[in-house]
Amino acid sequence: xxxxxxSPEALRLQEGESSSLNCSYTVSGLRGLFWYRQDPGxxxxxxxTLYSAGEEKEKERLKATLTKKxxxxxxxxxxxxxxxxxxxxxxxxxSNTGKLIFGQGTTLQVKP
Amino acid sequence: xxxxxxxxxxxxxxxxxxxxxxxEQNLGHDTMYWxxxxxxxxxxxxxSYNNKELIINETVPNRFSPKSPDxxxxxxxxxxxxxxDSAVYFCASTASGLTDTQYFGPGxxxxxx
Numbered sequence: 361x362x363x364x365x366x367s368p369e370a371l372r373l374q375e376g377e378s379s380s381l382n383c384s385y386t387v388s389g390l391r392g393l394f395w396y397r398q399d400p401g402x403x404x405x406x407x408x409t410l411y412s413a414g415e416e417k418e419k420e421r422l423k424a425t426l427t428k429k430x431x432x433x434x435x436x437x438x439x440x441x442x443x444x445x446x447x448x449x450x451x452x453x454x455s456n457t458g459k460l461i462f463g464q465g466t467t468l469q470v471k472p
Numbered sequence: 473x474x475x476x477x478x479x480x481x482x483x484x485x486x487x488x489x490x491x492x493x494x495x496e497q498n499l500g501h502d503t504m505y506w507x508x509x510x511x512x513x514x515x516x517x518x519x520s521y522n523n524k525e526l527i528i529n530e531t532v533p534n535r536f537s538p539k540s541p542d543x544x545x546x547x548x549x550x551x552x553x554x555x556x557d558s559a560v561y562f563c564a565s566t567a568s569g570l571t572d573t574q575y576f577g578p579g580x581x582x583x584x585x
Contacts, residue, residue, distance in 0.1 A: 394573075403476070403562055403576035404515070445513055457527045458503060458566055460574060462515040 362387045366448050366463035373438055373470050381433040381466045383448030393431050394460060395424050396447040404447055407433075438470045475499050476577035478563050484583045485553055493548045493580045495563030501575075502568040503527075504546040506538060509560040509579070521546055522568070553584045 365384045373379055385393065392411050396404035408417045410426040417424050421442065423434045433446055445467045449460040476497045485491055497504065505528070506518040520528035521540040535551045546563060563577040 396576075398513075401579075403564075403578050406573045406575065409573065447513075447515065449515075457520055457522075458505075458572070458574070459517055459520070459528055461517075465513045467513075 362450065362452050362461050364448055364450055364461055364463035366446075366466050368466060369464065370467045371469070373435075373468065375439055375470055375472050376437045378434070378436045378438070380435070381446055381468070383431040383433070383463055384429060385431070385448075385450045385463075386429075387450050387452045387461070389453030391451045391453040391455065393426055394449045394451070395431070395433055396449065398445045398447055398465070407446075435468070438468070440470045440472050443468055443470045476563055476565055476575050478561075478577040478580050480580060481578065482581050482583075484585065486585055487553055487555060489553050490549070490551045491553060491582070492550070493561055493563075493582075495546045495548075495577055497544055497563075497565040497575070497577075499565055499567075499575065501565040502543055503566050504540065504543075505564040505566075505574065506546065506548050507562040507564060507576075509562060511559070515562070519546075519548075550582075553582075555584050558582055558584045 367382045395407040398404045408424040413428045425432045445465045447465045449462040479494050503522045505520045509515045519538040524540045537549045540546045560579045562579045564574040566572045566574045
């Protein structure tokens with residue numbers, strides 16, 4: 361069964377303290393791995409799509425990487441405005457419907 | 473210029489009632505989705521329509537019935553609401569390519585009393 365597990369569930373950082381969020385997945389052939397950011401009371405906002413092992417993408421203080429079993433979201437020198445829940449999702453190659461399977465998210469709090 | 477919009481934002485109702493949530497997208501996308509997010513923030517797919525045709529129908533009680541009058545709109549009707557239906561419901565849309573980004577609406581928080 362296709363599955364996504366994110367860790368840790370919650371992470372508290374001081375402003376400027378870099379860290380990484382983990383997304384482990386099992387899927388019958390990966391078509392794509394997606395990262396989203398969700399602020400309280402809002403819908404998920406797209407960050408990155410990764411397609412193959414070794415791929416990396418960056419946006420401001422965020423960098424996403426992908427291996428055959430997991431993805432990392434590295435946050436460099438975070439600011440309080442980076443506080444949010446980060447969601448990881450996978451799409452299986454066998455899917456012809458675009459179905460995304462989500463992890464439970466990592467809630468990040470960055471303190472000034 | 474909202475991309476994916478949902479109404480209402482909040483919905484509070486009694487057990488046993490019937491309610492609807494509406495979704496509209498102005499992105500010109502062909503595929504729309506309904507997701508349910510529980511109290512632990514876990515997002516799970518419920519339904520998907522592509523050009524008004526149902527393409528995903530997960531194991532959801534048949535009290536939930538989606539309807540797509542056209543490819544820009546996807547509504548969700550829920551009959552005989554139960555306490556366990558309390559959640560945040562998100563609509564999303566994507567262009568027809570399978571790995572195209574899914575864009576989410578702001579969500580509808582449903583509370584069943």
